[in-house]
Amino acid sequence: xxxxxxxxxxxxxxxxxxxxARRRRDRSDLEIVAFERGHFTSYSACGIPxxxxxxxxxxxxxxxxxxxxxRADFDIDVRLRHEVTAIDLARREVVARDLDGGGEVRxxxxxxVYATGAVPKRPDWADPEVRGVFGVQTLDDASAxxxxxxxxxAPRRAVVVGGGYIGVEMAEALIQxxxxxxxxxxxxxxxxxxxxxMAALVADAMRGIGIDIRTGVEVTGLDxxxxxxxxxxTADGPLPADVVVLGLGVRPDTAxxxxxGLPIGxxxxxxxxxxxxxxxxxxxxxxxxxxxxLHRVSGLxxxxxxxxxxxxxxxxxxxxxxxGYATFPGVIGTAVTKVCELEVGRxxxxxxxxxxxxxxxxxxxxxxxxxxxxxxxxRTMTVKLIAERSSGRLLGAQIVGxxxxxxxxxTLAVALWNEMTVDEMTALDLGxxxxxxxxxxxxxxxxxxxxxxLHQG
Ligand SMILES: Cc1cc2nc3c(=O)[nH]c(=O)nc-3n(C[C@H](O)[C@H](O)[C@H](O)COP(=O)(O)OP(=O)(O)OC[C@H]3O[C@@H](n4cnc5c(N)ncnc54)[C@H](O)[C@@H]3O)c2cc1C
Numbered sequence: 001x002x003x004x005x006x007x008x009x010x011x012x013x014x015x016x017x018x019x020x021a022r023r024r025r026d027r028s029d030l031e032i033v034a035f036e037r038g039h040f041t042s043y044s045a046c047g048i049p050x051x052x053x054x055x056x057x058x059x060x061x062x063x064x065x066x067x068x069x070x071r072a073d074f075d076i077d078v079r080l081r082h083e084v085t086a087i088d089l090a091r092r093e094v095v096a097r098d099l100d101g102g103g104e105v106r107x108x109x110x111x112x113v114y115a116t117g118a119v120p121k122r123p124d125w126a127d128p129e130v131r132g133v134f135g136v137q138t139l140d141d142a143s144a145x146x147x148x149x150x151x152x153x154a155p156r157r158a159v160v161v162g163g164g165y166i167g168v169e170m171a172e173a174l175i176q177x178x179x180x181x182x183x184x185x186x187x188x189x190x191x192x193x194x195x196x197x198m199a200a201l202v203a204d205a206m207r208g209i210g211i212d213i214r215t216g217v218e219v220t221g222l223d224x225x226x227x228x229x230x231x232x233x234t235a236d237g238p239l240p241a242d243v244v245v246l247g248l249g250v251r252p253d254t255a256x257x258x259x260x261g262l263p264i265g266x267x268x269x270x271x272x273x274x275x276x277x278x279x280x281x282x283x284x285x286x287x288x289x290x291x292x293x294l295h296r297v298s299g300l301x302x303x304x305x306x307x308x309x310x311x312x313x314x315x316x317x318x319x320x321x322x323x324g325y326a327t328f329p330g331v332i333g334t335a336v337t338k339v340c341e342l343e344v345g346r347x348x349x350x351x352x353x354x355x356x357x358x359x360x361x362x363x364x365x366x367x368x369x370x371x372x373x374x375x376x377x378x379r380t381m382t383v384k385l386i387a388e389r390s391s392g393r394l395l396g397a398q399i400v401g402x403x404x405x406x407x408x409x410x411t412l413a414v415a416l417w418n419e420m421t422v423d424e425m426t427a428l429d430l431g432x433x434x435x436x437x438x439x440x441x442x443x444x445x446x447x448x449x450x451x452x453x454l455h456q457g
Contacts, residue, residue, distance in 0.1 A: 002031045005321065006094050006109040008084045008256070010036025011043060011138075012307050013288025013314035014115030015065065015076075017276075020318025021111075022074045030322075032076045033107055035096050037083035040139045041067055046307050048142040049166075052149070053173035059146070062139060087112065087260040089281065111283045111321050114257055114270065115314060118250035118289035118305045123161075125221045125233075126246065132229035133222065133244040136170060148243060155179060155242030159232045161219050163190030165337040165344075167247030168202070171211045172339050174245070182212040182239050184219055184232065193335060194398045195350050197365065198384055201400045205342035214239075250305050252290045267292040267303040274327040276317035285321060287313035294330035297348050297395055297416065298357040304331050334413040336406040345409025348396030348416045351386060360389040362453040366446040370404040372434035381405050383446035385412075385422060392421035392454050397446075404436070411443050422450035 005021055007014045018032050034041070040063055047062040056062065067078035079096070082105070086095040093108045120137045127133075132155070134145040149155060158174040160167045163185030171183045183190065183206070189199035190206065190213060203213055214236065223231040223238060231238040252269040254262075262278050265271040269292030271279060276291075278284045288310035295302045309331060319326040334347040354361045363386045371378040381401030387394055397412035399405045415425050425447035432439055440448075 002027065002029055003110040004108060005030055005032045005111040005113065006107055007032065007034035007113045007115060008087070008094065009115035009117055009288070009290075010034045010038075010041040010078055010080070011045070011115070011117060011288075012310040013117070013290075013317075014113055015042045015070070016311050016314030017113045017115065017285065017287055017318035017321070018070070018076050019074055020315050021322040022076060024319070024322025024324055027075045030111075032074075034070070034076055034078045035082045035084050035094070036078060036080050037099060038138055038140045039080060041065060041070060041078055041080070043139045044307070045136075045138065048136050048139070049169035049173040052136075052142060052146060052170065053176040055176070059139070059143065084256060087114075087256055089260055089284070092283075109283075112285065113314075113317055113321070114262070114278070114284065114286040114290060115288045115310075116253040116256065116290050117310075119253045120246065120250050121248040122246065123219070123248065125219060127222060129227070130222050130224045130229050131227055132242065133246065135246050136166060137250065145243075145245065149177065157240050158182070158243045158245065159184060159239050159241040160245045160247060161232065162247035162249065163187070163213070163215070164192060164247055164249055165335070167245070168206065168339050169337060170245045170247055171206065172209070174243075175209055175211060179243070180212075181210070182214060182241075184214045184217050184234060184239065186216070186218050188216050190215065191344065193350075194344065194346050194400070195352075195363075195384065198344075198382065198398045198400050201382060202339060202342065202344055206339050209340045250289065252292070252303055252305075254290055257286070257290070262286070265292040265301045267301050269293075269301075269303045271301075274329065275320045275325075276313055276328060277320070285317040287317045293328065296330040296332050298353060300357070302331070302333075304333060306335060332413060332416055334409060336409060338406060341402050343399075343401055343403065343406035345399040345406045345412075346397070347409050347413040348394065349386060350396060350398075354386055354395050359395060361386050361395055362389055362450060363387075364446060364449040364453050366442065366449045368440070368442040368445050369438055370401055370442070371436060372438050375434040377403070379403055381408075381442045383408075383442045385446045385450045387422045387450045387454065389454065392423050392451070393419055394422055394425065399442075401442075408441075408443060422447045422454070426451060
């Protein structure tokens with residue numbers, strides 16, 4: 001008799017796991033049911049800012065595979081608009097509510113993949129009765145925002161609350177749609193994922209495209225008129241708004257897991273081993289934004305909610321529960337984003353992470369250009385490197401530059417992953433031609449500067 005796999009959450013991690021399991025085990029061996037409470041499966045939340053801006057014209061371009069495709073090509077029974085409300089490990093069954101039909105179903109499982117993602121932080125002042133305030137966590141959220149932006153009277157003034165990469169990308173999207181945009185951030189800098197000196201370059205670029213950035217400002221409430229948001233109230237006074245977008249970060253969605261007794265780690269994510277098994281709970285796997293993982297540089301458990309990890313972790317879980325062998329070896333915190341033409345990349349530890357982890361380190365910043373200085377389109381690029389003082393090992397890197405900057409972080413990520421020293425990096429055989437780099441690539445210039453700093457120290 002076939003075993004049953006139940007998947008909770010039908011996006012990146014959940015459906016990657018389901019598809020990989022199916023590739024290894026056919027229906028006579030494994031029946032697969034995936035519950036998704038929203039209207040979509042396997043969509044790119046990462047693409048939401050670009051659909052909101054209009055760069056990606058159609059919402060459905062963000063959907064990689066819909067339920068019909070999963071049914072036809074993978075024999076996976078996807079149940080949209082079904083919210084799993086309980087996991088009973090003793091009886092090995094889940095309870096799911098049909099959000100449209102109203103009924104409740106109980107489904108038994110032999111294997112379970114928990115892939116519920118993350119919950120956006122929603123502040124107390126975000127009164128759900130006030131219309132015009134949106135998160136952008138799911139495609140359903142984005143659809144609601146898009147409908148509000150497209151409706152008459154068209155909103156003209158937007159306030160984005162939170163200056164993380166999602167807030168920054170959304171601010172850019174709204175500027176591109178022609179709204180006036182204010183971004184409010186409680187901390188002293190936007191883009192807390194990079195050091196303050198690098199974040200200052202990002203803030204300058206944002207101001208350059210017309211985004212009004214207010215840092216060190218706390219939002220305390222909303223003003224409304226006839227049930228529609230009219231202003232965001234801050235300690236510095238009200239900011240008029242016809243639409244508010246929340247980008248305040250996320251936490252792992254572990255409510256069901258906790259209720260079922262699955263182990264929660266120090267970072268707040270579900271604990272998993274390298275094969276994405278939940279330790280001590282046979283047949284239960286977890287992957288994606290709901291889990292914690294190992295930071296390979298600090299050695300600490302961390303919660304890094306990124307699609308790149310969710311896809312890989314889901315794949316690993318699916319291969320293993322399909323009878324194969326795969327591991328997820330942890331992360332080093334590589335991420336890229338952009339604000340208009342300005343590109344931002346980061347990997348490894350920031351200065352404050354390195355200090356908190358007990359490293360003694362040097363950090364250097366090198367300015368050069370993306371192409372040979374004489375070649376048309378040459379623009380500034382700033383590379384920052386953080387290296388361990390005693391060994392010279394690279395601990396972290398950040399890049400901000402006008403073009404061809406973001407993906408250069410991958411070179412640094414590979415060096416960091418392989419524990420290279422900055423001295424070794426100075427000899428890296430990187431490609432050179434005037435349209436692509438100066439004769440000394442910005443990465444090599446920064447490595448040389450780091451070596452100098454180590455020798456001086
Ligand atoms: C605007 C935005 C931009 C982003 N940009 C990037 C980027 O550029 N690069 C990058 O690497 N990452 C990016 N991310 C992050 C990336 O989208 C997530 O890391 C990724 O989607 C996580 O996949 P997941 O499957 O773990 O969770 P999710 O994609 O959140 O999927 C979880 C699914 O589970 C469903 N669910 C939850 N609970 C239940 C339940 N009880 N019953 C049934 N269904 C349930 C949810 O409806 C959801 O569809 C971005 C995210 C956002 C929001």
